[in-house]
Amino acid sequence: MKTRLLLIFCYFVILQINAQIIQNTGVLIIGGSTSGTMAGIQSARMGVKTIIVEETPWLGGMLTSAGVSAIDGNHHMPSGLWGEFREQIRNYYGGADKISTGWVSNTLFEPSVGQQVLRKMCAAEKNLSLIFNTKLIDIKEVNGGWQVKLSNGKIIQTKVIIDATELGDVAAKVGIKYDLGMDAQATYHERIAPEKANNVIQDLTYTAILKDYGINVDKTLPKPANYSASEFNCACKEFCNNPAAKRQNPCASLMTYAKLPNGKVLINWPISGNDYYANMVEMSENERQEAIKAAKEVTLRFVYFLQTELGFKNFGLADDEYPTTDKLPFIPYHRESRRIDGLVRMNLNHIENPFSQTQPLYRTGIAVGDYAIDHHHEKNPAAPDLHFVPVPSFNIPLGSLIPKQKANFIVAEKSISVSNLVNGASRLQPVVMQIGQAAGALAAYSVMNKVSPEKVSVRAIQKILLQSKVYLMPYFDVPLTHPNWEAIQQVGATGILKGVGQSVNWSNRTWFYPDSTISINEFLKGLKDFEPKFEYHGISEQKSISMSFAEFEAILSDFKHFLIQNKNTLARVIIEQNLSLDKKNKPISRSEIAVRLAGLIEKEVDFEGGFR
Structure with missing residues (x-):
């Protein structure tokens, strides 16, 4: 009996441990x-x-x-x-x-x-x-x-x-x-x-955060092993002996490039700087640690280069950022x-x-x-x-x-x-x-x-x-x-109204033009993309001029009727408005069209973007 009770007790103890x-x-x-x-x-x-x-x-x-x-x-x-x-x-x-x-x-x-x-x-x-x-x-x-x-x-x-x-x-x-x-x-x-x-992937970077300790303070690192200033040849314009070098910036810009608040600087310099190539993805953990060590060494050599060759000796590794023994970040920047x-x-x-x-x-x-x-x-x-x-x-x-x-x-x-x-x-x-x-x-x-x-x-x-x-x-x-x-x-x-893409240097854009107008042809093309079986017969000739409120409402009415005929519940999400006489012949903007058609997003799409 005691043995049985002990087994039951142990069973529930094990259950409790597992639950914990x-x-x-x-x-x-x-x-x-x-x-x-x-x-x-x-x-x-x-x-x-x-x-x-x-x-x-x-x-x-x-x-x-x-x-x-x-x-x-x-x-x-x-x-x-x-x-x-x-x-x-x-x-x-x-x-x-x-x-x-x-x-x-x-x-x-x-x-x-x-x-x-x-x-x-x-x-x-x-x-x-x-x-x-x-x-x-x-x-x-x-x-x-x-x-x-x-x-x-x-x-x-x-x-x-x-x-x-x-x-x-x-x-x-x-x-x-x-x-x-x-x-x-x-x-x-x-x-x-x-x-x-x-199998080439992008370079990674072991960044560093430097801090300005004051113009009279020398924070130069001990000279790193295997240091050679030539490793960073053409990192900036004044330290470059290659006339064909691309993307040259003044050396002072290396410290203003990623200047942080409170006198600190992020060192993440891609031009003959502290980027490092190592395809770490499929490495073992030991191999990864060796690659990280090598990347850190490049960064420390680059910091020493900044301090000695370029004269930024008052900038040292920030002592109030990372609680690490080497004052470097916890991980590399994997691109x-x-x-x-x-x-x-x-x-x-x-x-x-x-x-x-x-x-x-x-x-x-x-x-x-x-x-x-x-x-x-x-x-x-x-x-x-x-x-x-x-x-x-x-x-x-x-x-x-x-x-x-x-x-x-x-x-x-x-x-x-x-x-x-x-x-x-x-x-x-x-x-x-x-x-x-x-x-x-x-x-x-x-x-x-x-x-x-x-x-x-x-x-x-x-x-x-x-x-x-x-x-x-x-x-x-x-x-x-x-x-x-x-x-x-x-x-x-939904794709009924589409944007226009544009490349603008580092900041690229897509324009919707909310206050612009749209032609009947373009609007009908957008509706056709959304609902290929829809045909509008209210206009006897092609029209490429700006669509008016009245023309939009006429098309919308036909479109809504088409949806109802096809037992499509999307008809209920289309917004129609009673227009004043002075507004009927005025052009309708893309923004105003969007307000009336916003509910059409309820038409489900698959993961490839095709309508269901």
Whole structure:
């Protein structure tokens, strides 16, 4: 009897121990990176229990832990959580002008301050838990979800997992297919792709944050091993003996390029500077650590070069940024990683000519960017020169976050399904922050509706993002303050009214022209794209002049009647108005059209952008 009681007691003790060890959550995010942090905030805001697991003591990835605190792009499109983050940074320093301190960016901040802001944003979310200094040990599929084992001994079971690691390590661990390196010209017919595929990825950088300790203070490092000033020949104009050298800047500009508030400088210099080539993606952990060590050594040699050859001896490694023994960031800045085999693959053609592709991926947009195709390949002589390729602004399709092979799995950060060339624009901080927010929305929606991400409604996710002021379409001339911003975003995502892309140096644009008019021909073409079977017979001749209110209402009435005849419930979302006599013959603007047609976004699309 005693033995039986003891066995029963032990059984319940074991059950209790297991209950204590296995922790359940709705969404689990591996990687407190730039995207991982935003995914956690968004998921938690939607009421889903969410956990972020991060290897380092900091949140933010490239924004903070890698020190890349000079924002590239999206200055005029403060979409979603990117806009919230920027606003809090501005408030911390006292205004937008206080963080426009360097010529490379309009938003520069100390990494430690970025970390504080992210912690504050996460702390406001009661459904969000953070686990630091912890690695993923094992992961397996369990009961239609995932179970992970962590280095701290915890086991977490989750319905949906998000890989927000820097190199897409979780996706690889569970067997998701991926690409690595440059795509051949024949693969996607991208005009600047190399003829043959290769395994070349972008240079990484181990950045440094320097601080001005005062003009009379000498903070020169001990001379690093293997130092030679010739390693940095032509890093700037006055220190260059090669007349053919490209992109030469005055040496003083190296310290103003990414000047941060409070007398600090980000050292992330691509021109014969501290970029470093190492394809770390498929390396073992020991090999990665050796590559990181080598990258750090390049950066320390470059800092010594700045201090000795260029005379900036009063600038030393900041002692109030990173709690590391070497005062360098926690992680390197990885510009490129695995690119998963997603439900869709976005390539350069989708950016350059979004409205003429057989896959109208723009209709499925969940994030926007306006940066050029910027590839860093200087430290790898085998790589082609793809430093700067102007393109229009663009959006990221939802399907690029979802792998083909696994259910209840989402990929964020830089490992989404894009071509190698597109990665050069999609990798930038504001875009990755939005990718993270979309991943969080997708994960939370999947949990709440008990559906795997590859089966969600694209429009449902877009509506959630719109409520959070996320841009679906990259319209430069329709700011968040525009009274019809949401309607224009909605109509843009239907394709009835299309934008016009333009390359403008580093800040590329797509124009909607909200106050402009539209011809009847162009409007009918847009309706035809939306509903191919619709025919309008109210106009006897082609008309290319501006469409009037009366003409628009006549077409709209016929279109609504067509929908009703075809038992299409979309008829109920079209807004018609009684026009005054003095307005009937006046031209109608694109913005006014958008307001009346905004509800048509309810027409569902598949992940390739085709209407269902």
